[in-house]
Amino acid sequence: MSALLPTRLPLSAQVNDKVDAETFNRLIRILEINLGGIDFSISPHFNATEISQLKFATGAIIYNTTLEIHQAFDGTVLRNLYEHQSYATGLEITANVGTVTVSTP
Numbered sequence: 001m002s003a004l005l006p007t008r009l010p011l012s013a014q015v016n017d018k019v020d021a022e023t024f025n026r027l028i029r030i031l032e033i034n035l036g037g038i039d040f041s042i043s044p045h046f047n048a049t050e051i052s053q054l055k056f057a058t059g060a061i062i063y064n065t066t067l068e069i070h071q072a073f074d075g076t077v078l079r080n081l082y083e084h085q086s087y088a089t090g091l092e093i094t095a096n097v098g099t100v101t102v103s104t105p
Contacts, residue, residue, distance in 0.1 A: 045063045058073060058075040060072065
C-alpha cells in the first residue's frame, strides 16, 4: 500500500503571499515522488502470504493474486467483491438431427 510522504512546508496565511523558488521546487519534488509511486488505475496486488502478514485499513480494496479476485477489508476480514464466473472461450456443437436448412434474407 502507498502512503504520501510527510512534509514540513510552510503554510500560507494570506491570499497575496508569494512562495519563494526553493519552497516551490521542494513542493514540486515532493509531489513527483509521491504521485510517481501511485497508480490509481489499479488496486494493490498481494498473494496469500503477503496478506497474512499485512494489516489493512477499513475500506481498503486489494487484488488477491492467490484467489484471483478483488477483496475489500471490512475492519475484520477481507471479503470477496464478486464471485468468479467461467466463460466459454469457444463453442462447438455436434448433432445429428437430419436435414437442416438455413435461410438468410
